[in-house]
Amino acid sequence: xxxxxxxxxxxxxxxxxxxxxxxxxxxxxxxxxxxxxxxxxxxxxxxxxxxxxxxxxxxxxxxxxxxxxxxxxxxxxxxxxxxxxxxxxxxxxxxxxxxxxxxxxxxxxxxxxxxxxxxxxxxxxxxxxxxxxxxxxxxxxxxxxxxxxxxxxxxxxxxxxxxxxxxxxxxxxxxxxxxxxxxxxxxxxxxxxxxxxxxxxxxxxxxxxxxxxxxxxxxxxxxxxxxxxxxxxxxxxxxxxxxxxxxxxxxxxxxxxxxxxxxxxxxxxxxxxxxxxxxxxxxxxxxxxxxxxxxxxxxxxxxxxxxxxxxxxxxxxxxxxxxxxxxxxxxxxxxxxxxxxxxxxxxxxxxxxxxxxxxxxxxxxxxxxxxxxxxxxxxxxxxxx
Ligand SMILES: Cc1cc2nc3c(=O)[nH]c(=O)nc-3n(C[C@H](O)[C@H](O)[C@H](O)COP(=O)(O)OP(=O)(O)OC[C@H]3O[C@@H](n4cnc5c(N)ncnc54)[C@H](O)[C@@H]3O)c2cc1C
Numbered sequence: 001x002x003x004x005x006x007x008x009x010x011x012x013x014x015x016x017x018x019x020x021x022x023x024x025x026x027x028x029x030x031x032x033x034x035x036x037x038x039x040x041x042x043x044x045x046x047x048x049x050x051x052x053x054x055x056x057x058x059x060x061x062x063x064x065x066x067x068x069x070x071x072x073x074x075x076x077x078x079x080x081x082x083x084x085x086x087x088x089x090x091x092x093x094x095x096x097x098x099x100x101x102x103x104x105x106x107x108x109x110x111x112x113x114x115x116x117x118x119x120x121x122x123x124x125x126x127x128x129x130x131x132x133x134x135x136x137x138x139x140x141x142x143x144x145x146x147x148x149x150x151x152x153x154x155x156x157x158x159x160x161x162x163x164x165x166x167x168x169x170x171x172x173x174x175x176x177x178x179x180x181x182x183x184x185x186x187x188x189x190x191x192x193x194x195x196x197x198x199x200x201x202x203x204x205x206x207x208x209x210x211x212x213x214x215x216x217x218x219x220x221x222x223x224x225x226x227x228x229x230x231x232x233x234x235x236x237x238x239x240x241x242x243x244x245x246x247x248x249x250x251x252x253x254x255x256x257x258x259x260x261x262x263x264x265x266x267x268x269x270x271x272x273x274x275x276x277x278x279x280x281x282x283x284x285x286x287x288x289x290x291x292x293x294x295x296x297x298x299x300x301x302x303x304x305x306x307x308x309x310x311x312x313x314x315x316x317x318x319x320x321x322x323x324x325x326x327x328x329x330x331x332x333x334x335x336x337x338x339x340x341x342x343x344x345x346x347x348x349x350x351x352x353x354x355x356x357x358x359x360x361x362x363x364x365x366x367x368x369x370x371x372x373x374x375x376x377x378x379x380x381x382x383x384x385x
Contacts, residue, residue, distance in 0.1 A: 006028065006029050006030045007028075007029045007030070007155040007156060007374070007378050008029065008030045008032075008153065008154045008155050008156075009025050009029045009030065009031045009032070009154060009155065009156045009157070009158065009374060010032050010034065010143065010145045010152060010154035010156070010157045010158070011031065011032070011033045011034070011157075011158045011160055012033075012034050012133040012136075012145065012157065012158070012159050012160060012161055012169065013033075013034070013035065013159065013160035013161040013162055013165075013346070013348070014033045014034075014035030014037075014038075014039035014040065014128060014160075015040065015042045015043070015160060015162050015346060015347075015363070016040065016042065016043055016346065016360055016363035016364065016367070017160040017162075017345040017346025017347065017348075017362075017363035017364075017366060017367040018033055018035075018158065018160030018345070018346065018367070019033070019039060019040055019119060019120075019123055019126075019367070020345075020363060020364050020367030020368055020371070021158050021160060021343075021345055021367040021368070021370050021371045022123050022126045022371075023119075023122060023123050023126075023367075023371075024367075024368055024371035024372065024375070025371045025374060025375065026123055026124075026125040026126050027125060028375055028378060029156075029374070029378070030127075031125070031126045031127065032126075032127045032128075032129055032152065032154075033126055033127070033128050033129070034129050034131055034132070034133045034145060034147060035128055035129070035130060036130070036131065036132035036133075039120060039128055040116045040119060040120060041116075042162065043112050043115060043116050043119075044112050044113065044116060045112070046112050046360065047104075047106060047112065047357075049111070049112055049113075050106050050107075050110045050111065050112060051106060051107055051111070051112035051115045051360075052104045052105065052106055052355075052356065052357045052360070053086070053090065053097070053105055053106065053107065053115065053357060053360050053361075053364075054083050054086045054087065054097070054105040054357045054360065054361050054364070055083065055103055055104060055105060055356045055357035055358055055361060056083060056099040056103040056104075056105055057083060057103060058082070058083060058084065060075060060078050060079060060082065063078060063082065063083075064078065066353050066354045066356065066358045067351060067352065067353040067354075067358060067362070068183075068225050068226055068228070068321070068352065068353075068354075069321055069322075069350050069351055069352050070326065070349070070350065070351030070352070070353075070362070073326045073329075073331045073351065074331075074351065074362070074365070075331075076331050076332050077331060077365045077366055077369050078365055080365070080368070080369055080372070081364065081365045081368040081369060082361070082365065083105070083361070085368070086105075086361060086364050086365075087105065089364070090107070090115075093118050093119060093121075093122040094118050094122075095107050095108075095109075095114070095115055095118050095119075096108040096109075102356070103356070104356050104357050105357055129147075129152075131147035131148055131149045131150070132147060132148045133145050133146070133147050133161075133169060134146050134147060134148060134168075134169070135168070135169055135172045136157050136159075136169060136172070136173060136342065137151075138173070138339050138342070142154065142155065143155070143156070143157040143341060143342065145157060155341065156341045156342075156343065156374050156377075157341070157342050157343070158334075158342075158343040158344070158345060158370055158374075159324075159342070159343070159344050159345075159348055160344070160345050160346045160348060160363075160367065161348050162320075162346060162347045162348055163180065163319055163320025163322075163323060163347035163348065163352075164318075164320060165348070167180075167323070167324070167348075170323075170324050170344075170348065173336065173338065173339055173342060174338050174339070175324050175325065175328055175336065175338065176324075176325040176327075176328060177322070177323065177324060177325065178322040178323060178324075178325050178350045179322050180320045180321070180322035180323060181228045181229060181320070181321045181322055182224070182228070182312045182318055182319075182320070182321070183221075183224055183225040183228040183318075183319050183320065183321040183352050184221040184222075184224060184225055184318060184319050184352075184354070184355055184359075185220075185221065185224045185312045185313065185314070185315060185318055186211060186213065186214065186215065186216035186220055186221075186224070186312065186313040186314060186315040187214050187215050187216075187220050187223065187224055187309045187311070187312060187313060188213045188214040188309070188310045188311040188312070188313045189213070189214035189215060189307045189308060189309060189310065190233060190307075190308035190309075190310050191307055191308065193210045193211070193212075193214060193215070193274075194212045195270060195273075195274055196210035196268075196270055196271055196274055197210055197211055197212045198210070199268045199270055199271055200217065200268075201240060201241075201267070201268060201271065202242070203219045203238050203239065203240070204219065204239075206218045206219035206222060207219060208220060208238070210271075211313070211315075213313045214307075214309070214310075214313060215307070216313070216315050218355060221354075221355050222354055222355070223236065223309075224312060225319075225321065225352065225353075225354055227309070228321035228352075229321065232309065232310050232311055233308050233309060233310045234308070234309050235306055235307070235308050235309070236306070236307050236309060237304050237305065237306050237307075238304075238305045238306075238307065239302070239303050239304070239305070240267060240271065240275075240302045240303075240305050241266045241267055241302050243266040245266075247295055247298060247299050248295060250262050250265060250266070250287075251287040251288070251290055251295065252287075254287055255286065255287050255288035256286055256287070256288070257286065257287050258283065258284050258285070258286065258287075259276065259281065259283060259284075259285055259286070259287055259289075259290055260272050260273055260276060260283035260284065262287050263275065263276070263298070266302075267302070275298065275301050275302065275305075276298075278301065279294075279297050279298065279301060281294060281297075281298070319347060319352045319353075319359050320347055320352060321350075321352050322350055323347065323348050323349050323350040323351070324344050324348055324349050324350060325350055326349060326350050326351070329344055329349065332369075332373070333369065333370070333373035334366055334369050334370035334373060335370075335373060341377075343370040343373070343374070344366075344370070345363065345366035345367045345369070345370045346362065346363040346366060346367060347359065347362065347363065349362075349366065351366075
């Protein structure tokens with residue numbers, strides 16, 4: 001009689017990516033997840049506690065355009081596992097979802113606590129070990145995960161340590177690390193905008209919030225992502241109002257109104273006062289006193305409002321731009337091109353997306369692809385499953 005033996009798989013990191021991978025491997029392999037903290041704890045703050053777990057976009061070309069890093073790499077990943085498969089997966093573990101007007105997908109419970117609990121229940125065959133992995137030795141065919149408390153041998157090791165962890169494990173394996181930068185964060189400005197703190201406007205269809213330090217909100221997060229590799233300081237130009245009515249028409253309509261009140265029809269009051277202040281225009285002069293030169297200065301300021309961005313600030317989703325270089329990873333399998341049977345998934349890779357469910361989608365999809373690749377290898381080997 002042939003003795004049945006399962007492949008041993010070690011996963012470093014019990015975040016969304018590591019747990020996704022563990023889910024698909026748990027029945028066919030002996031799976032150990034090393035988690036230095038608590039499994040899926042990083043899921044709790046997502047979506048402001050509501051867990052924006054995916055994005056409703058079924059066209060892969062449109063979908064990958066939301067990843068400033070990883071766009072090309074993710075084509076084949078999403079061809080295998082994308083929005084539809086993600087919704088099916090969550091449904092299958094008892095999590096119903098719904099789509100918001102802005103195409104973000106949430107659990108119907110609106111609770112990341114609920115998602116975490118159900119997900120953890122669904123990976124009951126996985127053995128979680130609360131230890132910090134220090135390195136992976138690959139001297140023999142077996143891979144040895146060395147932790148702060150012991151060492152463990154595996155046939156396959158998956159690295160899913162996320163974006164904010166140190167990259168020592170990856171460097172030790174010889175992998176190139178693209179230097180990490182913060183993305184999806186608020187931004188500090190050289191200009192003192194504290195008089196505008198709390199004011200919100202729409203820029204390019206996205207909400208921009210002024211803060212004591214600079215700017216925040218979806219517009220700033222997206223900007224921080226697009227510009228994550230730019231050196232500080234850099235300048236940006238904003239169009240503050242999309243009202244098409246010419247300013248002259250507004251001035252003519254209310255000649256005896258204070259200029260600050262005329263502008264308040266198209267901008268928040270404090271922003272109108274701020275603009276007049278930067279132009280040294282007395283905010284109480286009447287509309288009919290605004291001559292052509294002053295009018296053009298005001299229009300220019302509203303249409304081309306310049307800010308100098310000096311640094312990132314707190315707030316936002318804080319994902320990492322940078323990580324394990326993608327040219328050393330096989331996009332079809334997530335396997336290292338340098339060392340066979342070592343895999344990577346999730347934010348540890350040099351992949352990051354905009355707000356809206358794209359970063360978790362990267363974890364679900366790369367986690368799934370790594371698991372499937374290991375299952376395929378297992379099938380073609382002579383070990384029985
Ligand atoms: C506040 C906030 C809100 C967010 N909201 C959303 C959202 O709504 N939608 C969305 O798509 N994305 C969101 N994101 C981004 C998303 O949470 C991350 O992209 C995602 O968690 C990355 O998953 P991961 O498994 O790759 O890494 P992580 O979630 O970082 O998990 C890695 C795990 O590995 C463990 N680990 C690390 N090193 C070791 C080691 N040496 N040994 C053992 N364990 C180790 C860590 O403790 C951690 O548990 C948000 C992020 C933040 C910060």
